[in-house]
């Protein structure tokens with residue numbers, strides 16, 4: 001079955017993410033279809049994203065107040081500066 005047909009009929013046999021993004025400092029998955037075990041894998045990835053720097057993969061933690069990011073020591077000021085630049089033009 002072609003992918004386009006599987007999407008329209010719902011007969012998708014593989015996990016299919018329609019969107020993966022950072023939300024409140026952690027990964028969020030929006031799935032079109034699930035398979036056995038994928039829920040646990042997504043949950044684990046979400047947990048790891050809470051302790052992994054989103055820039056370099058080093059150990060990190062949730063930082064920030066208005067905007068929250070998971071960042072390690074090396075990059076802890078990176079997103080804060082980016083947000084201020086965006087706000088201040």
Ligand SMILES: [Zn+2]
Pocket residue numbers: 053054055056057058071072073074075
């Ligand atoms: Zn980092």
